Amino acid sequence: MNKWKNETxxxxxxxxxxxxxxxxxxxKWNDKRDIHEAMKKEKNDAIEKKKEQYFAGESESIIEYCDMVLSNSVYPxxxxxxxxxDYNPNNRNLIVEYNLPDISELPTLKEVKYIATRDEYKESSITEAALRKMYDKLLYDITLRTIHELFEADAIDAIDSIVFNGWVTSVNRATGKSEDACxxxxxTTKEEFMEINLKLVDSKTCFKNLKGIGSSKLFSLTPIAPILKINREDVRFVDSYNVAGNVDEETNLAAMDWQDFEHLIRELFEKEFNNSGGEVRITRASKDGGVDAVAFDPDPIRGGKIVIQAKRYTNVVGVSAVRDLYGTVMNEGATKGILVSTADFGPDAYSFAKDKPLSLLNGNNLLHLLHKHGHQAKIDLKEAKLLMKDKK
Structure with missing residues (x-):
């Protein structure tokens, strides 16, 4: 009986x-499911918001949409x-600065023959003249194809005209240095271009008929002045000034003048992006939690427009500030957002930023960045709170 009970x-x-x-x-499974559903809803909501912004004719959404159209083009x-x-809503003109392939990147193999008597393969290449002719046609074809794809995808008739500028990055044989040349x-206008039967035209003749500018021999890479270039100036941008030189070990970043703090952040990120040829511009004070600075990073992989916000806080940064940054990134059509604070971020802030194109830099990260570029400072939140209290 006991044995049976023990077994039971x-x-x-x-x-x-x-x-x-x-x-x-x-x-655990339910938790993962809830997280997945929340992320899916967030992603779908973001897509719906982008769709609404596009159909509302917002400039940044039109640019982002056109970027998506060209990114989906299939090339070798x-x-x-x-x-x-770039897009100008006033004249409804779209400017495209396009990086075309250099002639050295084109394949030159014409055919491969197998010689049985020697049991080997023999390769032959196209002639230099044929390569140059093929290269020129390729560039004209790409130009017309790009313009066609953008006009064809213009679902809300937001684009009246397009300026296409073709750039080539190549090595100057005289200097051995890499150079960019338009x-x-x-x-062309949409009305004019959509009347063209692209199936039957000669691309070079069509380009010339559209009053396109370029050397008669594109392979010579002769630079020309673009009809219209992208203007990176933003009315929100203001003149910057350097602050880092006046910062030392006794400087409490958490108690700095808020404008000096923003310019310090701009200066540090300018040094970060200098190696890749990027630039950082600070924006006019708006007091609305909007953009504090914008970085333009030309790196083809990580690059693009980056929104930077600087928060000289003495308390833990909550999720609302991170949500605001994400909203700004979406509205600006930026590829990434960076929030820099003298204080730390709360768990909800880090949780919200996860799996989004956002970077959160707390006080320790900021001091490390400052030290990286040869400067020392301190962050004393208690001291800053007392100083601010005394000012009141």
Missing amino acids: DTLKAKHEKEYEAYGEELK DYFPQEFDI ILSVQ
Whole structure:
């Protein structure tokens, strides 16, 4: 009897343990499901918001939409497929700065023959003249294709005209240095271009008929002046001044003048982006939690427009500030957002930023960045609170 009872108790304990383990696994699965559903909803909501902004004719959304259209174009692996786009809502003109392939990137193999008597393969290449002719046609084809794709995808008729500037990055044989040159430029209206039967035209003749500008021999990479270039100036941008030189070990960043703090952040990120040829511009004070600075990073992989916000806080940064940054990144059509604070961020802030194009830099990160570029300072939140209290 005791033996039977012991076995029953053992089986019951085992069953209870298995049931408990099952309950834990079920809870984990439900938690993962909830997180997945929340992320899916957030992503879908963001897509719906972008869609609404596009159909409302917002400039940044039109630029982002056109970027998506060109990014989905299928080209060979050797093709750079890099471009910059700007849109003027006043004259409804789109400017495309397109990085075209250099002639050295084109394949030159014509055929491969197998010679049985020698049991070997023999390769032959196209002639230099044929390569140059093929290269010129390729550039004209890309120009017309790009313009066609943008006009064709213009679902809300937001684009009346397009300026296409073709740039080539190549090595100058005289100096051995890499150089960028605009070698062709053309402007056309949607009404004019959509009347063209692209299936039957000669691309070079069509380009010339559109009053396109470029050397008669594009392979010569002769630079020309673009019809219209992208203007990176933003009315919100203001003149900057340097602050880091006046910062030392006794400087409490958390108690700095808020404008000096923003300019210090701009100066540090300017040094970060200098190596890649980027630039950082500070914006006019708006007091609305909007953009504090904008970085333009030309790096083809990590680059793009980056929104930077500087928060000279003495308390833990909550999720609302991070939500505001994410909203600004979406509205600006930026590729990334960076929030820099003298204080730390709360768990909800880090949780919200996870899996989003956001970087949160707390006080320790800021001091490290400052030290990296040869400067020392301190962050004393208690001291800053007392100083601010005294000012009141």
